[in-house]
Amino acid sequence: MTENTLLCGQHDMMPQTNHDDASHLGYVRSLRRLITSTLTPGHSTVFDARIAPQVEKDLGRPAKTRGELKKYLERDPYHQMWAAMLRTTQELMWEAVYNCVDRQADTLNKKFQEVRQQPGPGSLTIDPDFEIPAYSDLVDNHTMPGGYHHEVDVDDVLPGAAYEQSIHVYMMGGMGPYNDDVGKMLCSYVKWRRPDLKPLRILDIGCSVGHSTLIYADAFPDAEIHAIDLSAPLVRFGHARARALGKSVHFSQQNAEHTNFEDCSFDLIVSHIMIHETSTKALGNIMKEMRRLLKPGGFAANLEMLPFSKKTPLQQYLTDWDSVNNHEPFIGKMNELDMDDVLRKAGFSEKERFVDFVPIGFNDPDGGSLDYAHLIGTERHIFGADKAA
Numbered sequence: 001m002t003e004n005t006l007l008c009g010q011h012d013m014m015p016q017t018n019h020d021d022a023s024h025l026g027y028v029r030s031l032r033r034l035i036t037s038t039l040t041p042g043h044s045t046v047f048d049a050r051i052a053p054q055v056e057k058d059l060g061r062p063a064k065t066r067g068e069l070k071k072y073l074e075r076d077p078y079h080q081m082w083a084a085m086l087r088t089t090q091e092l093m094w095e096a097v098y099n100c101v102d103r104q105a106d107t108l109n110k111k112f113q114e115v116r117q118q119p120g121p122g123s124l125t126i127d128p129d130f131e132i133p134a135y136s137d138l139v140d141n142h143t144m145p146g147g148y149h150h151e152v153d154v155d156d157v158l159p160g161a162a163y164e165q166s167i168h169v170y171m172m173g174g175m176g177p178y179n180d181d182v183g184k185m186l187c188s189y190v191k192w193r194r195p196d197l198k199p200l201r202i203l204d205i206g207c208s209v210g211h212s213t214l215i216y217a218d219a220f221p222d223a224e225i226h227a228i229d230l231s232a233p234l235v236r237f238g239h240a241r242a243r244a245l246g247k248s249v250h251f252s253q254q255n256a257e258h259t260n261f262e263d264c265s266f267d268l269i270v271s272h273i274m275i276h277e278t279s280t281k282a283l284g285n286i287m288k289e290m291r292r293l294l295k296p297g298g299f300a301a302n303l304e305m306l307p308f309s310k311k312t313p314l315q316q317y318l319t320d321w322d323s324v325n326n327h328e329p330f331i332g333k334m335n336e337l338d339m340d341d342v343l344r345k346a347g348f349s350e351k352e353r354f355v356d357f358v359p360i361g362f363n364d365p366d367g368g369s370l371d372y373a374h375l376i377g378t379e380r381h382i383f384g385a386d387k388a389a
């Protein structure tokens with residue numbers, strides 16, 4: 001029996017859930033909702049009642065940084081309970097996802113091979129000599145077993161299938177049935193900021209399975225769309241998923257720090273929630289590469305979570321919790337960076353670069369989703385450049 005209690009958008013590559021999967025995944029999703037909507041905000045009450053007064057007593061002033069709060073939160077029983085529940089829920093999520101996906105390994109990998117034989121739309125290029133940078137290879141991002149790069153079978157797509165299903169649970173459906181909420185938001189922003197732009201070539205970097213990429217295929221039907229990621233299983237799955245949904249995208253396994261595209265290849269370059277998964281060094285290289293690839297008069301835009309400058313020390317601490325406890329080692333560092341300075345160092349002039357904060361649901365005809373605002377704040381951080389013509 002196939003159930004769709006997660007309200008996932010259906011396509012031929014979507015792992016099918018039986019009764020037990022649906023119940024397991026639905027349970028984890030509900031538990032996550034309980035934690036993030038009740039227990040996470042509950043920190044404020046605990047903070048005001050006993051942590052802030054103790055900090056003030058010890059320091060003679062309120063905490064200025066998340067580091068100053070660390071020892072107080074780590075020994076607080078409320079925070080300890082929250083942390084244990086959140087970490088355990090993450091492990092339960094992967095158990096539920098891989099139970100479901102592993103059982104369908106042969107079917108999904110066979111479907112990929114069948115789809116790959118079709119003449120189009122779009123294409124897939126995997127680099128057999130690809131070197132995964134250590135900063136991604138060594139990290140099991142968001143506690144995903146084996147991370148993005150783990151392959152068991154030849155031409156494996158399972159990490160892609162697992163990623164697709166996990167986002168529905170992790171974001172509690174808040175990114176929409178096709179997990180493309182951030183794509184919709186950034187694409188609306190691009191159209192609002194550059195109504196004159198009629199891109200003929202678009203690049204999405206750090207596309208994972210192409211959730212956001214497909215939005216651009218609909219928004220700019222005349223454009224040739226390219227999408228790159230470090231992970232072979234993710235772009236394989238993305239390719240089959242795009243074909244299953246009838247969209248034309250050219251996926252390739254590439255490092256956004258140094259791609260094989262010619263100078264000035266793209267009119268529009270975008271990234272969505274990618275930068276928090278790159279090292280600081282890689283981020284500098286990626287921005288330089290964006291500049292090299294952008295045509296004069298072209299537009300580049302990156303969408304990310306809110307930086308620490310927009311958060312209280314308590315919010316910063318709770319965001320940074322994932323760096324240490326959920327295998328997201330770059331979140332803390334990235335949120336401290338001044339993106340204007342990163343863009344400046346990449347060679348974009350003051351006139352070209354921009355940094356913006358945009359409400360969730362901005363310009364979105366569906367109104368966007370605030371379901372997970374308690375997790376990420378009510379705004380997104382968008383930064384990039386208009387390359388001089």
Ligand SMILES: C[S@@+](CC[C@H](N)C(=O)[O-])C[C@H]1O[C@@H](n2cnc3c(N)ncnc32)[C@H](O)[C@@H]1O
Nearest residue numbers: 206207208211212229230255256257272273274
């Ligand atoms: C959270 S996922 C991105 C989600 C996706 N953009 C979306 O909108 O659904 C981050 C992705 O960035 C990719 N990534 C990180 N560093 C990269 C690099 N240097 N080049 C290409 N992809 C990279 C990772 O492999 C991962 O798939």
